Structures are given as C-alpha cells and as structure tokens.
Amino acid sequence: MFDLGQTIRRKRPTLTPMIDVVFLLLVFFMLAARFGSDQTLSVSAPSPVASTYTGAPRLIEVDDQNRLFLNGQMMQVDALIPAVMQLMTAPNDVVVLRPKSGTQVQSLVKAMTVLRDNGIDTIALVGHRDAP
Amino acid sequence: MINVVFLLLIFFLMTAQMTPPSPVQITPPSGEGTAHTQDAPRVYIDQSGEVYFTTAQGADAIAAVVSSQFEILDIATDQAVDANVLIARLQQLNPTGQTRIELIIAPPRGLAE
Numbered sequence: 001m002f003d004l005g006q007t008i009r010r011k012r013p014t015l016t017p018m019i020d021v022v023f024l025l026l027v028f029f030m031l032a033a034r035f036g037s038d039q040t041l042s043v044s045a046p047s048p049v050a051s052t053y054t055g056a057p058r059l060i061e062v063d064d065q066n067r068l069f070l071n072g073q074m075m076q077v078d079a080l081i082p083a084v085m086q087l088m089t090a091p092n093d094v095v096v097l098r099p100k101s102g103t104q105v106q107s108l109v110k111a112m113t114v115l116r117d118n119g120i121d122t123i124a125l126v127g128h129r130d131a132p
Numbered sequence: 133m134i135n136v137v138f139l140l141l142i143f144f145l146m147t148a149q150m151t152p153p154s155p156v157q158i159t160p161p162s163g164e165g166t167a168h169t170q171d172a173p174r175v176y177i178d179q180s181g182e183v184y185f186t187t188a189q190g191a192d193a194i195a196a197v198v199s200s201q202f203e204i205l206d207i208a209t210d211q212a213v214d215a216n217v218l219i220a221r222l223q224q225l226n227p228t229g230q231t232r233i234e235l236i237i238a239p240p241r242g243l244a245e
Contacts, residue, residue, distance in 0.1 A: 015134075019134060022134070022137055022138065022141060025141055026137060026140055026141045026144065029141065029144035029145060030144055039164070039165035039166060039236075039237045039238070039239055040165050040166060040206065040234035040235060040236055040237060041163065041165040041166075041234065041235045042166075042232065042233070042234050042235075043207075043222060043233050043234070043235045044226055044229070044231065044232065044233040045232050045233075046229055046230045046232060099215035099216055099219070101214075101216065102214065103214070103215045103216070104161075104211060104212050104213065104214065104215060105161050105209055105210070105211050105212070105213045105214075105215050106161040106162070106211040106212070107215065108161075108215040108218070109161040109162075109163045109211075109235065109237060110161075110163060112163075113163045113164055113165075117164075125219050125222065126219065127216045127220050127223070
C-alpha cells in the first residue's frame with residue numbers, strides 16, 4: 001500500500017511554563033504586598049472639655065537609657081507607679097511625660113507603654129525646653 | 133490546584149496596592165499598641181525630623197496637614213528620631229489640639245518581650 005509516512009502525533013503545548021510563570025507572579029505579589037498590619041499608640045486625643053491640671057506636680061521624665069524620673073527623682077517602675085498614683089487626685093488625672101534631651105522615640109514609646117500597662121492613660125507629652 | 137493558584141494570584145493582585153509606598157525608609161518604634169485601620173491619613177517623619185505628607189515635605193507638609201483639619205492622623209516615625217523633635221512636630225501638626233494623633237508602632241519581633 002501507499003506509504004503514508006509516519007502519522008504525526010500532535011503534541012499539545014505543555015502547560016508547565018505557564019504554571020511556572022503564575023507561581024512566580026504569585027510569589028512576587030505575596031512578597032511585595034504589604035497589608036499595613038500596624039499597631040498604633042494614641043499620643044494626642046482631643047478632649048471635649050479643656051482638662052485642667054489638678055493636684056501636685058506629676059512630671060515623669062524618661063532618658064535615653066529608659067530610666068524614669070518622677071519629679072526629678074529617678075525611680076524604678078515598681079516604685080514610680082504607686083508614687084504617681086498617690087499624687088493623683090482622680091484616676092484619670094493628667095500625668096506629664098517629658099523626654100530628656102537626646103532621648104529617642106523608642107524610649108518615649110517604651111515609657112508610654114509602661115505607664116499605660118499600669119493604668120495611667122491620660123498622658124500629656126511636653127517637650128524639653130532645649131528642644132528645637 | 134491551578135484554579136486555586138489563580139485565585140490566590142488574583143487575591144494578591146487586588147490587595148497589593150492598598151498601602152501607598154512610604155517616601156522615606158523608617159523603622160518604627162516597637163511596642164504593644166492597639167490595632168488600627170488603614171484609613172487615616174499618614175504623616176512620615178524621618179531621621180532628621182523632616183515631615184512628609186503625600187507629596188509635600190517640610191513646612192509645606194505641615195501647612196497641608198493643618199489646613200486639612202483631620203480628625204485622625206497617623207504618624208510614622210523612625211525609632212531613632214529625637215523624642216523632643218517628635219513632640220515639637222506634634223504641636224506643629226496639631227495646633228488646635230482637635231486632631232487625634234496615632235503613632236505607628238511595630239509589634240515587637242521575636243518571642244521575648
């Protein structure tokens with residue numbers, strides 16, 4: 001009979017490279033996408049009534065080595081919290097937090113978190129008089 | 133499996149552009165804060181204390197923020213910025229005291245806290 005020649009087996013183009021590209025795109029977007037899962041710390045909240053300062057001076061300072069000072073006297077956290085509480089006339093009295101010169105924001109945030117963890121929520125931030 | 137991969141890809145494509153890139157490279161201070169949604173306008177403060185807001189920087193950025201009179205404002209700052217500079221900027225950005233300002237904090241990495 002006629003030599004029909006070899007029958008051509010049609011091969012479907014492989015899907016493997018396309019899947020590779022899809023995986024690459026997936027991994028790229030997984031790495032490049034940022035979901036903004038930030039946490040925040042409230043540093044200034046408007047109060048409906050202008051809060052007046054009552055009672056004894058409650059000045060807490062923090063320096064760049066994360067030491068806390070109450071009214072100029074250095075204290076450990078365990079001693080400082082009760083001391084401040086004693087100076088407060090009401091549980092939500094304003095406590096003034098002032099970083100010393102050359103203190104980083106990290107130290108300030110740490111001090112604020114420590115105070116908040118111990119129940120001192122109303123913190124007023126003031127700058128050092130030598131600040132720019 | 134390929135369908136699942138496509139679904140994942142489309143998901144990440146849709147959510148990838150949600151956070152606009154920050155104009156400056158900063159390392160936020162680490163600490164425990166409260167979770168916060170992304171909707172509030174964000175101000176960036178870099179290591180030198182310069183303020184960035186959308187495309188403006190410096191005094192223009194501060195003027196833009198003050199004139200917008202936002203209710204809530206996020207501040208993303210580097211952890212090495214001088215705290216007194218930050219407080220000065222807070223007072224510049226919030227002269228009326230009517231804006232609620234939130235400081236962006238990164239959760240502490242690692243197991244120890």
